[in-house]
Amino acid sequence: MTEMTYREALKAGLREEMQRDESVFLMGEDIGLNWGGAFKVTKGLAEEFGEERVRDTPISENTIAGAAVGAAITGMRPVAEIMFGDLITLAMDQVCNQAAKMRYMFGGQTSVPLVIRTVFGGGKNIASHHSQSLEAWFMHTPGLKVAVPAFASDVKGLIKTAIRDPDPVLFAEHKLVYDKKEEVPDEEYLIPFGEAKVRREGADVTVWGTFFMLHKALEVAEELAKEGISVEVIDPRTLVPLDKKTIIESVKKTGRLVLVTEETKTLATTAEVAAIVQEEAFDWLDAPIKRVNAPDTPVPFAPTLENFFIPDHKRIAQAIRDII
Amino acid sequence: MAVDKKKLIDLYTRTLKVRLFEEKVWELFGENIVPGTLHLYLGQEAVAAGVTAALKDSDWVQSTHRGHGHVIAKGADEKKALAELLGKATGSCKGKGGSMHITEFKKGVLGATGVVASGLPIAVGAALSCKMRGTKDVVACFFGDGASNNGTFGESLNMSAIWQLPVIWIVENNLYAMGTPIKLTCPSATIAERANGYCIPNTVVDGNNALEVYEATVEAVKRARQGGGPTLIECRTYRQRGHSRFDPAKYRPEDEAKEWLSENRDAVNVIRKIAIERSALTEKEADKIREKLQKQIDKAADFARNSEYPKPEDALEDVYAEAF
Numbered sequence: 001m002t003e004m005t006y007r008e009a010l011k012a013g014l015r016e017e018m019q020r021d022e023s024v025f026l027m028g029e030d031i032g033l034n035w036g037g038a039f040k041v042t043k044g045l046a047e048e049f050g051e052e053r054v055r056d057t058p059i060s061e062n063t064i065a066g067a068a069v070g071a072a073i074t075g076m077r078p079v080a081e082i083m084f085g086d087l088i089t090l091a092m093d094q095v096c097n098q099a100a101k102m103r104y105m106f107g108g109q110t111s112v113p114l115v116i117r118t119v120f121g122g123g124k125n126i127a128s129h130h131s132q133s134l135e136a137w138f139m140h141t142p143g144l145k146v147a148v149p150a151f152a153s154d155v156k157g158l159i160k161t162a163i164r165d166p167d168p169v170l171f172a173e174h175k176l177v178y179d180k181k182e183e184v185p186d187e188e189y190l191i192p193f194g195e196a197k198v199r200r201e202g203a204d205v206t207v208w209g210t211f212f213m214l215h216k217a218l219e220v221a222e223e224l225a226k227e228g229i230s231v232e233v234i235d236p237r238t239l240v241p242l243d244k245k246t247i248i249e250s251v252k253k254t255g256r257l258v259l260v261t262e263e264t265k266t267l268a269t270t271a272e273v274a275a276i277v278q279e280e281a282f283d284w285l286d287a288p289i290k291r292v293n294a295p296d297t298p299v300p301f302a303p304t305l306e307n308f309f310i311p312d313h314k315r316i317a318q319a320i321r322d323i324i
Numbered sequence: 325m326a327v328d329k330k331k332l333i334d335l336y337t338r339t340l341k342v343r344l345f346e347e348k349v350w351e352l353f354g355e356n357i358v359p360g361t362l363h364l365y366l367g368q369e370a371v372a373a374g375v376t377a378a379l380k381d382s383d384w385v386q387s388t389h390r391g392h393g394h395v396i397a398k399g400a401d402e403k404k405a406l407a408e409l410l411g412k413a414t415g416s417c418k419g420k421g422g423s424m425h426i427t428e429f430k431k432g433v434l435g436a437t438g439v440v441a442s443g444l445p446i447a448v449g450a451a452l453s454c455k456m457r458g459t460k461d462v463v464a465c466f467f468g469d470g471a472s473n474n475g476t477f478g479e480s481l482n483m484s485a486i487w488q489l490p491v492i493w494i495v496e497n498n499l500y501a502m503g504t505p506i507k508l509t510c511p512s513a514t515i516a517e518r519a520n521g522y523c524i525p526n527t528v529v530d531g532n533n534a535l536e537v538y539e540a541t542v543e544a545v546k547r548a549r550q551g552g553g554p555t556l557i558e559c560r561t562y563r564q565r566g567h568s569r570f571d572p573a574k575y576r577p578e579d580e581a582k583e584w585l586s587e588n589r590d591a592v593n594v595i596r597k598i599a600i601e602r603s604a605l606t607e608k609e610a611d612k613i614r615e616k617l618q619k620q621i622d623k624a625a626d627f628a629r630n631s632e633y634p635k636p637e638d639a640l641e642d643v644y645a646e647a648f
């Protein structure tokens with residue numbers, strides 16, 4: 001095991017796959033020599049693998065995604081980067097109409113083994129066009145798989161699985177977890193999609209969430225433990241496929257569920273999970289399911305406004321106390 | 325360019341095959357057994373024939389919403405293609421795609437797409453893949469005059485030029501995008517000259533003359549295979565029918581339609597005349613080819629008519645490589 005940041009673990013996963021398989025290549029804006037990616041994830045890879053395989057592109061999101069589709073269906077395994085999650089709006093046709101639907105509308109003739117990496121989330125005071133959490137859009141798009149790694153030890157195994165997957169994967173990262181450190185195995189490992197991880201075991205209430213909210217929820221759980229409240233924290237790791245079993249089993253144990261994400265509340269991933277649990281584990285619920293999300297507004301700029309927008313420790317703790 | 329007799333016969337045969345295929349589609353449509361809408365290729369056959377005659381089997385074409393002609397000319401099985409149009413389980417897409425997504429991947433068709441101009445980015449990726457894998461294959465990307473007004477046109481031409489990709493941009497300028505004349509939406513006299521902005525060699529040809537299309541494509545393919553990058557060929561042509569199923573195309577001026585739809589400009593007549601004049605075929609041989617093709621298409625129609633529809637629950641298959 002080696003302690004490393006999420007960023008380093010992700011890069012290590014990309015590097016291993018590029019070493020293993022010549023058809024794997026990276027493309028995106030400023031991912032290469034001069035910059036190494038807006039969040040420095042790919043820094044050093046162009047030097048190592050050359051500019052052919054770590055390919056800087058023009059600012060052409062729809063064609064970046066579309067080129068990934070065309071390369072994927074003809075024998076390559078592209079990993080395309082969209083610099084900010086908000087900008088994937090410019091590539092929605094290729095991601096949601098082409099990549100996601102090709103296998104289906106062509107009756108299984110085509111596989112689209114591509115990965116679109118992008119980054120969601122606020123907390124950096126960069127306002128409405130660089131801070132959103134849009135994962136639910138892609139969870140709502142049949143044909144796509146969606147990975148949401150929140151921890152260093154997961155991101156490496158998940159990116160490797162994503163690259164080897166025969167279907168298109170939206171690989172969502174979060175700006176505030178790049179610097180988070182964890183022990184990461186030295187030997188090669190893959191993390192299967194559709195397997196949640198119980199990040200903390202508990203008996204009184206289940207918290208399910210994604211990305212930075214999981215880090216907050218774990219801190220909240222630590223605090224509440226001092227008051228004698230035992231919180232179980234579940235990280236889905238992928239939204240598609242979604243590990244329902246782990247959630248349901250946890251709810252059957254605790255009887256209580258709090259859902260925490262940074263998304264705006266209406267029709268967020270949390271809404272779907274709440275619906276699943278009431279359909280499949282209604283009789284085990286001892287209290288209403290609580291959702292902790294951002295309000296239904298664009299992401300604001302000023303620190304006072306953004307701090308209000310993003311769920312904080314207090315709101316998560318309050319939601320838990322409300323149903324205990 | 326010296327075009328041998330065999331190639332002239334090939335051009336005549338391809339043009340005619342697409343024509344007979346489309347006439348059969350029209351006939352089946354009259355029997356009310358073609359669900360949904362149709363964008364017939366009637367009138368534009370020489371474009372698909374001329375382009376594909378210049379390609380190898382391993383080369384790729386990217387198709388459009390008006391794709392029957394591209395697919396058939398590239399060598400798709402007409403039985404599977406007609407069955408697909410009728411929504412049969414034996415269709416090339418198992419009845420999941422229909423007219424707008426008709427494709428036969430194994431014959432080198434990347435796919436037909438219902439989103440105008442969405443094929444260009446995919447062609448960029450396929451061409452990049454050919455280049456990176458060192459296959460020497462090329463990609464011919466068909467799109468309409470209307471599509472040349474979409475953002476992907478600029479993004480994709482640019483990317484193909486900066487990376488010197490083996491792609492041939494084929495603009496099928498049939499003068500209209502649905503009811504909108506190209507004069508209303510394009511400030512320049514030709515679409516081809518837009519390619520100058522991307523330093524892409526370009527030319528305008530008579531799209532009703534398969535030989536002209538072929539000769540221009542041969543030159544472009546040669547350039548692409550030698551690593552000389554993309555070419556844009558604007559093929560001027562005209563739809564025989566309306567844009568789609570029930571469009572009588574009343575918006576086209578009478579004299580314009582009369583000129584374009586005259587006997588001596590008809591795509592099949594043009595190439596037949598050339599082939600006979602150059603002694604590649606006699607009248608009798610040309611008729612014989614027609615008879616043979618007609619039988620083949622009739623048989624394909626019987627196959628399609630007699631095929632089963634997919635089982636309703638087949639709708640759930642082919643979303644992912646493995647269901648979960």
Ligand SMILES: Cc1ncc(C[n+]2csc(CCOP(=O)(O)OP(=O)(O)O)c2C)c(N)n1
Nearest residue numbers: 390438439440468469470471498500501502
């Ligand atoms: C992005 C998009 N916008 C609008 C449509 C509706 N539509 C279908 S075909 C068409 C016209 C396309 O014109 P052109 O590219 O010239 O191709 P043609 O139909 O003439 O072959 C339109 C507007 C669509 N399918 N996709």
Ligand SMILES: [Mg+2]
Nearest residue numbers: 468469500501
């Ligand atoms: Mg047109």
